[in-house]
Amino acid sequence: MTNREVVTLAHGALMDVYACLPIALARGEGAYLYDVEGKRYLDFFCGLAVTSLGHAHPGVTNAIREQAARLTHVSNVFHTESSARVADELSRRFGGGRVFLCNSGAEANEAAIKLARRWGSSQGGRYEIITALNSFHGRTLATLAATGQEKYHVGFQPLPQGFRIVPFDDLAAVRAALRDQTVAVMVEPIQGEGGVVVPRDGRYLEGLRELCDQRKMLLIFDEVQTGVGRTGKFFAYEHWGVRPDVATLAKALGNGLPIGAAVATPEAASGMTAGAHGSTFGGNPVSCASALAVLRALDADGVLENCAAVGAYLMERLREIAKRAKTVLEVRGKGMLIGIELRHEARSAVEFCLEQGLIVNATAGNVLRLLPPLNLSRAQADEGLAIISRALGAALT
Numbered sequence: 001m002t003n004r005e006v007v008t009l010a011h012g013a014l015m016d017v018y019a020c021l022p023i024a025l026a027r028g029e030g031a032y033l034y035d036v037e038g039k040r041y042l043d044f045f046c047g048l049a050v051t052s053l054g055h056a057h058p059g060v061t062n063a064i065r066e067q068a069a070r071l072t073h074v075s076n077v078f079h080t081e082s083s084a085r086v087a088d089e090l091s092r093r094f095g096g097g098r099v100f101l102c103n104s105g106a107e108a109n110e111a112a113i114k115l116a117r118r119w120g121s122s123q124g125g126r127y128e129i130i131t132a133l134n135s136f137h138g139r140t141l142a143t144l145a146a147t148g149q150e151k152y153h154v155g156f157q158p159l160p161q162g163f164r165i166v167p168f169d170d171l172a173a174v175r176a177a178l179r180d181q182t183v184a185v186m187v188e189p190i191q192g193e194g195g196v197v198v199p200r201d202g203r204y205l206e207g208l209r210e211l212c213d214q215r216k217m218l219l220i221f222d223e224v225q226t227g228v229g230r231t232g233k234f235f236a237y238e239h240w241g242v243r244p245d246v247a248t249l250a251k252a253l254g255n256g257l258p259i260g261a262a263v264a265t266p267e268a269a270s271g272m273t274a275g276a277h278g279s280t281f282g283g284n285p286v287s288c289a290s291a292l293a294v295l296r297a298l299d300a301d302g303v304l305e306n307c308a309a310v311g312a313y314l315m316e317r318l319r320e321i322a323k324r325a326k327t328v329l330e331v332r333g334k335g336m337l338i339g340i341e342l343r344h345e346a347r348s349a350v351e352f353c354l355e356q357g358l359i360v361n362a363t364a365g366n367v368l369r370l371l372p373p374l375n376l377s378r379a380q381a382d383e384g385l386a387i388i389s390r391a392l393g394a395a396l397t
């Protein structure tokens, strides 16, 4: 089929909830994708921060193949070695915790919200969670209610109660929103969907930790987008040395297979007893085999170091480009989570890049978001930079 044929077929049958780009992708290899007509694209998007090790990563592919040939599903009525190993690995990386395995970011956050309410119910009936403006936590009703972007709420009211949304990067606003029933604060350490917003207040996350300790509240970090190495550390919170009570992961954990996780301290997870929560597919053996291969590759292949080094290189070159491009307001981010804030909407730059063979993304209207594979080479970084430079109207010297 051609791109046009696939697009027409899809639009005829799917609920049109995605503003899709007009190509159909057929295969991928490392940092490159190929559409159904054979055109090659350099992928600075990774399926929305998911295929962080690149497409068709041999270690991940083999692990999936092997597990799929052996056992694909048993339910959580039983244990499997792959889910036990993933839980053990995540617990270790968190510094000792209890893990709930699920299938997506929204489910991981839903689990974190339920965990906080369950814990709060034993703490005098506290239930309210403070979240941030411009946050993104998912599309289920509770995670939507937690999401600080009105545009996603339209038409879905009434939303579940129990969330108070305050400006991001503003400790005083959190302090002012505290009430007797507040049980937790939930933020992304770096807002992804909200426009790649890194807290400017160097003490914001630390301050949240102190506040949560003082008021005996849970600190929840949504690391669905920032986690699994995207910023150059396994958890983004490691950059600030602030450990939360709960961290959520998904996206890159399976490098393309659906898997999410909520990891919590034993105290925070104390209410999550038998029957409290569950998921038929959570901890699926194939997704877990894929996640184990991802975790192994992160340790063995110097991926995090590459992410930090090539990410810093990208950011430095982009800042040079920005000086010459009147369209750029700011370049920001950490590791391979990079935002280029433009003076105008970013969609036209996305379309220009696509045409030139580079996949990038627009978020928050005017932010060009780059989410390249963490094992991107410098040569591939240069290849992408040349196209971005043209898209921004600046010649690369």
Ligand SMILES: Cc1ncc(COP(=O)(O)O)c(C=O)c1O
Pocket: 048, 104, 105, 106, 107, 109, 136, 137, 138, 139, 188, 192, 193, 222, 223, 224, 225, 226, 250, 251
């Ligand atoms: C920070 C954050 N949390 C939660 C989600 C929701 O994840 P999912 O789409 O897997 O439900 C996303 C998705 O973009 C995200 O960026």
